[in-house]
Amino acid sequence: MSLRKLRRLGLEPELVDRLERHKKLSSCQDILVKVHLELQHLTNLNHSDVQKIVTATSRACAPTPTTALQMKQAGLSSGSAPFFSTSLPGLDQALHGGIPAGSVTEIAGPAGCGKTQFCIMLSVLATLPCEMGGLGGAVVYIDTESAFSAERLVEVAQDRCPHHFSNDDAFYKLTSQVYVHKTPTCSDLWNRLQSLEEELIEKRVRLVVLDSVASVVRKEFDNSLRGNLAQRVKLLAKEAALLKYLAESLNIPIIVTNQITTRFKASWEGPHVLSGDIDAGNGAGASAAVDGGYVTAALGNTWSHSVNTRLIVQYLDDKYREVMVAKSPIAPFSSFVYTIQSSGIVLQDDERIWKSSERVATDPGLIPIKVRTMLGQGGGLVVP
Numbered sequence: 001m002s003l004r005k006l007r008r009l010g011l012e013p014e015l016v017d018r019l020e021r022h023k024k025l026s027s028c029q030d031i032l033v034k035v036h037l038e039l040q041h042l043t044n045l046n047h048s049d050v051q052k053i054v055t056a057t058s059r060a061c062a063p064t065p066t067t068a069l070q071m072k073q074a075g076l077s078s079g080s081a082p083f084f085s086t087s088l089p090g091l092d093q094a095l096h097g098g099i100p101a102g103s104v105t106e107i108a109g110p111a112g113c114g115k116t117q118f119c120i121m122l123s124v125l126a127t128l129p130c131e132m133g134g135l136g137g138a139v140v141y142i143d144t145e146s147a148f149s150a151e152r153l154v155e156v157a158q159d160r161c162p163h164h165f166s167n168d169d170a171f172y173k174l175t176s177q178v179y180v181h182k183t184p185t186c187s188d189l190w191n192r193l194q195s196l197e198e199e200l201i202e203k204r205v206r207l208v209v210l211d212s213v214a215s216v217v218r219k220e221f222d223n224s225l226r227g228n229l230a231q232r233v234k235l236l237a238k239e240a241a242l243l244k245y246l247a248e249s250l251n252i253p254i255i256v257t258n259q260i261t262t263r264f265k266a267s268w269e270g271p272h273v274l275s276g277d278i279d280a281g282n283g284a285g286a287s288a289a290v291d292g293g294y295v296t297a298a299l300g301n302t303w304s305h306s307v308n309t310r311l312i313v314q315y316l317d318d319k320y321r322e323v324m325v326a327k328s329p330i331a332p333f334s335s336f337v338y339t340i341q342s343s344g345i346v347l348q349d350d351e352r353i354w355k356s357s358e359r360v361a362t363d364p365g366l367i368p369i370k371v372r373t374m375l376g377q378g379g380g381l382v383v384p
């Protein structure tokens with residue numbers, strides 16, 4: 001990964017300091033775009049020392065293949081849990097333990113359906129000690145919509161874990177462990193992501209939330225202009241690659257929220273027809289079908305394939321909503337009914353878990369959606 005910091009390659013700290021401070025060389029990419037002579041000139045090192053730096057940076061960018069056995073052993077020896085419990089038993093069970101560490105999980109859904117509530121609840125849980133199912137660490141919450149509320153964080157903590165959050169010290173610890181970055185524009189977000197690695201290591205961050213990835217790009221890139229679309233896809237691909245790298249290298253879960261988009265069609269042509277990077281493009285593990293079309297995560301095909309796990313939330317009626325495991329490398333499709341309460345997301349009783357293949361749901365402010373689902377190609381849902 002070319003954005004990997006030189007600081008993390010095991011090079012001499014003084015050399016790394018010097019390169020960063022005086023020469024503005026901080027990542028593998030900064031080294032690899034330069035020729036040997038240029039590097040010799042910049043570093044005042046001889047040819048063989050420069051060769052060592054180039055070899056170290058090249059190795060970091062082109063890791064050798066690992067066997068499944070090595071991966072499994074590394075997971076066991078890392079000491080950190082492979083899954084982060086959502087505290088929602090049915091969902092955790094479906095996901096083999098919760099949100100997977102070391103990868104990117106997306107929560108996509110319509111406005112007001114509870115994506116931010118989910119993220120706030122997960123932020124509270126991440127700060128809990130490991131014995132309580134938490135991650136025992138800090139949270140970086142990147143807020144592009146100014147939707148984060150410290151009051152709501154405290155309310156969820158108080159109502160979800162009243163025994164743990166029973167005194168001012170516990171609330172102080174919670175609130176001082178959640179680092180909120182407001183990034184209202186695409187460039188703010190990209191700059192923040194680029195400088196995230198050191199912050200995550202320094203502050204012992206165990207969960208990163210990006211709420212939301214869609215709002216800034218959708219605001220700034222007018223999709224009807226062809227050039228804009230290409231630029232947007234490029235930016236999203238860079239963001240996804242960096243998020244995946246951070247999740248993988250630090251073995252932490254990363255949660256991003258996304259909006260949804262509705263694609264209407266005169267007649268069903270099959271999921272393979274709707275491809276490309278338009279907003280309503282067919283995504284990997286696409287989503288709920290509606291009459292003459294379907295709703296799917298926004299941001300197009302490239303982004304859709306970039307996330308490892310996708311949860312889609314949607315309205316069932318004014319009170320009940322549904323969370324679906326729409327894409328996962330390890331879990332089958334499943335869905336659960338939930339409500340939003342003062343303690344955050346609460347799953348409803350098992351008998352309320354949606355089992356029927358046909359129902360009518362209402363998406364407030366939009367259209368009545370007649371949802372008829374069955375498992376389709378690539379784990380997506382298609383109209384039969």
Ligand SMILES: Nc1ncnc2c1ncn2[C@@H]1O[C@H](COP(=O)(O)OP(=O)(O)OP(=O)(O)O)[C@@H](O)[C@H]1O
Nearest residue numbers: 110111112113114115116117118145147340341342
């Ligand atoms: N304390 C609370 N008790 C119960 N419900 C709440 C509470 N706080 C917020 N809600 C509900 O949460 C919903 C808003 O959820 P949220 O802000 O997570 O939406 P969202 O999916 O992030 O929307 P957007 O995409 O617009 O940001 C509203 O229906 C609101 O009534």
